[in-house]
Amino acid sequence: MTDWKGFKPNDAGCRYKRTLQARIEMKKLLILLFASHYLSVCGQSDTADVPDIQLERIHCAHGHICCQVFCYCCSDSLQFFRHLGPDYSLTVYPENDGLTYNQYIGETIAGFYIANGWREDTLNGGFNKEIYVNPYIESTFFDKHLTSRINAYRYLDGRLYTGPITDTLELSFTPKKIRGYLPNGQAYYTSEKLTVIFRANCQNGMVQGRGVLCGLIEGFGIYTNILLSECNFENGEIVGICKNWDLNSIDLEIKNGKIYSFEEEYDYFEFIKLLELTEVTYTKDSSDWIQRTTYVRNKETGKIKERTEKK
Numbered sequence: 001m002t003d004w005k006g007f008k009p010n011d012a013g014c015r016y017k018r019t020l021q022a023r024i025e026m027k028k029l030l031i032l033l034f035a036s037h038y039l040s041v042c043g044q045s046d047t048a049d050v051p052d053i054q055l056e057r058i059h060c061a062h063g064h065i066c067c068q069v070f071c072y073c074c075s076d077s078l079q080f081f082r083h084l085g086p087d088y089s090l091t092v093y094p095e096n097d098g099l100t101y102n103q104y105i106g107e108t109i110a111g112f113y114i115a116n117g118w119r120e121d122t123l124n125g126g127f128n129k130e131i132y133v134n135p136y137i138e139s140t141f142f143d144k145h146l147t148s149r150i151n152a153y154r155y156l157d158g159r160l161y162t163g164p165i166t167d168t169l170e171l172s173f174t175p176k177k178i179r180g181y182l183p184n185g186q187a188y189y190t191s192e193k194l195t196v197i198f199r200a201n202c203q204n205g206m207v208q209g210r211g212v213l214c215g216l217i218e219g220f221g222i223y224t225n226i227l228l229s230e231c232n233f234e235n236g237e238i239v240g241i242c243k244n245w246d247l248n249s250i251d252l253e254i255k256n257g258k259i260y261s262f263e264e265e266y267d268y269f270e271f272i273k274l275l276e277l278t279e280v281t282y283t284k285d286s287s288d289w290i291q292r293t294t295y296v297r298n299k300e301t302g303k304i305k306e307r308t309e310k311k
Helices: 009-042 064-068 268-274
Strands: 101-105 110-114 117-119 153-156 163-173 192-203 206-218 225-234 237-246 252-255 258-261 276-282 289-297 304-310
Touching (some): 192 225, 192 252
Antiparallel strands (some): 101 110, 225 237, 237 276, 252 258
């Protein structure tokens, strides 16, 4: 029996039953798949297979314990830290070219370079022998006591230098001008950077003859240098009379490394006479002075008073 469209009533029920049964079978299959995957994961051992690493322990100074913590004393067993130290092979310099080389060594670096500038001795090589600043200048005047223990040699391109030298450097200078007062009433001063120039001559790397130290000064036209100190050198050593002119004996200011005078003297040659002069006499092979003479000028009368000390 069919309806007016040829549809059999029993076909709908059968088709619904088949669809429902197929869905049930699919759910069972999915449950089975999830269960098998879970069992395979949970059934694995929770460990990692690490290969056994054996460290060779040879000539250990403190026993094998320190080898396990990479101690430096195990020099033949572990090379772990070798790259952190300096490579001494980099300090091997040419020895047959007639030139002098400076060697340097640090915590992690090493090497060599051709000698230029000041150096402690004339022996080729040797670690950290370069003198990085002028060895004779510590203040605005020459003081043999500060330089007597240094044998300074001047090099140019690996050879002992012969000829004139000019070194420009900055010094810390404290003018005797009160800058203010502390809460307790005590006056205080401030230091300034002063540019100075060292001029001398070298013979085979050593300073010989007259050497001078000058400062830069403004306000006197073409005269832009003022003499601060003068002495005589023999083989790099200060000998004889050393003359020092005291900047603090005049009213001045330091600005941008230069000297500006507040004195009422505008003639350069008369102005330099205002500076207090001290003459210090040194003997050879000794840093001690044997006589010190200071010429003090009376600002009111202009007269010079001499004061001498002897040892």
